[in-house]
Amino acid sequence: MSGYTLYWKPGTGSMVVEAALRMIGVGFDEVRIDETATPDFLALNPAGRVPVLKLACGPVLAESAAIVMTLDDMFPEARLLPPHGTPAHATAVQWLVFMATNIYPAALRYYYPERHTVDDSPHAADSIKQRAARDMTRDFAQLASAVQGPFLLGQTITITDVYAAMLADWHDTARDLPEIAVLVNAVLENKAVEEAWRHHGFGA
Ligand SMILES: N[C@@H](CCC(=O)N[C@@H](CS)C(=O)NCC(=O)O)C(=O)O
Incomplete structure (x- = not known):
């Protein structure tokens, strides 16, 4: 144990x-x-x-x-994150929280629109879904513009990259962004991540 x-x-x-x-x-x-x-x-x-x-x-x-x-x-x-107190640590934490508070909730609105309205008409759910997709696309573009390549902070993977790859698996349009596509491929070269990815049924 x-x-x-x-x-x-x-x-x-x-x-x-x-x-x-x-x-x-x-x-x-x-x-x-x-x-x-x-x-x-x-x-x-x-x-x-x-x-x-x-x-x-x-x-x-x-x-x-x-x-x-x-x-x-x-x-x-x-080294899930860069050493504490460094600029790189601050940047990695900022984008981690950005994704957790913007993109993850938008994904939940996209996949479960009915949980985000008291209006049970199909139109309401569809509208929430469309807006959520638009929000994710906008926020991934913002993230992509910060990616140094192949990872967010350059050559070294952090857990922020894994978080980004996970959310990109939920939003096809994100992976159309070249920086995000490169980041996802690089993340999946990490054996530990690849095992968790496969175990969770990602990439299906
Ligand atoms: N803010 C939370 C969101 C967690 C969340 O919403 N998880 C979803 C799955 S991705 C969930 O457990 N939904 C309820 C369910 O699947 O029954 C976090 O970052 O951990």
């Missing part, structure tokens, strides 16, 4: 947490959650969302960006 437990679901944002754990090389147990609205899972995360990571030292964490930043704090030698 490793002390870390990842609550995960195929095709979801738990992919980036599994990739982070594999990049670190720490062992972890996994619990597949097919239904997030159960009393047991809601007791762990009242928001009813994956990913959730139970840490070896006790706390149970939700929120993908918070989890990977915490893992970076706990395992700085794994």
Whole structure:
């Protein structure tokens, strides 16, 4: 028993947490959650969302960006992010949070438009979906303009790149941007990421 437990679901944002754990090389147990609205899972995360990571030292964490930043704090030698206090660290964190607070929510609006309106007409859902797609395209263009290539910060992969690749898998148009297409290909050359990607059924 490793002390870390990842609550995960195929095709979801738990992919980036599994990739982070594999990049670190720490062992972890996994619990597949097919239904997030159960009393047991809601007791762990009242928001009813994956990913959730139970840490070896006790706390149970939700929120993908918070989890990977915490893992970076706990395992700085794994270089999930550049060294703390450097400009590169600040840039990587900024784009990680940008994606977590803009692109990820837009993807949820795109795939589950009915959860984002009280109007149950098909027109309302369609309108939310179209707007979400437009928002993701706009935000990926902003991200692409910051990519040094092949990764966000140049030659070295960070967990921010993995996060970007994960979200790009949910939005075809993102991968039409040359900088994002190159970043995704480079990210998938990392064996640890590739394993998490495959395990989560990404790229299907
Ligand atoms: N802000 C959260 C969003 C997590 C989230 O919405 N996860 C989705 C899957 S991608 C979820 O668990 N939805 C409920 C479900 O699938 O039952 C994060 O970054 O972790």
